[in-house]
Amino acid sequence: MKISSVILTTKKSSKEASALGQKVRKWLEDQGILVISFQGLPDHLKPEPSKPVPDLIIVLGGDGTILSRARNLLDLGVPFLGINLGQVGFMAEISPLSWQDQLAGIISGNMSISQRVVLSYILTRDEKIIEQGCAINEVVINRGELARLINLKLELPGGVSQEVRADGVIFSTPTGSTAYSVSAGGPLVHPDLEVMIITPICPFLHDFKSLVLPSKETVYAGIAQSDADCFLTVDGQLGVRLRPGDRIQISRHPRDFKVLCVPVQSFISKLVAKRFLKRR
DSSP states (O other): OOOOEEEEEEOTTOHHHHHHHHHHHHHHHHTTOEEEEEESOOOOOOOOTTSOOOSEEEEEEOHHHHHHHHHHHGGGOOOEEEEEOSSSOSSOOBOTTSHHHHHHHHHTTOOEEEEEOOEEEEEEETTEEEEEEEESSEEEEEEOSSOOOEEEEEEETTTEEEEEEESEEEEEOSGGGGTHHHHTTOOOOOTTSOEEEEEEESOSSOOOOOEEEETTOOEEEEEOSOSSOEEEEETTTEEEEOOTTOEEEEEEOSSOEEEEEOTTOOHHHHHHHTTSSOOO
């Protein structure tokens, strides 16, 4: 993969990201690379026949910044590379302390591309589409502020229906398995696998285990009559209030989330480094 042009985007209102972004831009331009930069969240950019598509999208920020940019720029079909300025930094491959050496290695071809499952969701109310989009980490149906259980009806592959009373249900990608899903008891799943993970949140009187399905499957969730507040949340960043009778379709998005990886840490090594795996 030859890199001749990049989009460089930094976390909005972050002086650290802005300062580092200026250094990264100058260094890239010194290597003869065209840089298109912006701060904050851009409008949705789509491929245009009259304009060349960049080779790489570099994001300066934490995992949250990468998630928002990935949803926003997914249609470009371009690999993403994160320079970690956040707390966890599970999705960011580059250290802010050694970014120059790592970028030099990438330009020379020392990298690979991981293609990851993205979930698509469609919220229907009274046979009309109310909300739709994509999720890099997870789509969550969860209760509101009051500690009241919500009643969900899940339509699973094979014509199987399950009624669940719980705090909610998480529909996760493999990339998102290390986020909310694992906190709710879901499995750690390698991000290169093509699966969807369904994990209940504190199910009541129901032995519903976390379920891993092929990503080609489509799942539906219905909101039963309930006096509890209920929300649809996407990647912990977008949310919409649900009503009884609402129906949500969750399936694989036609676009994959492409992540440019450097051969420094394997997925298992990251799990150890972030203390997901540790000795007792």
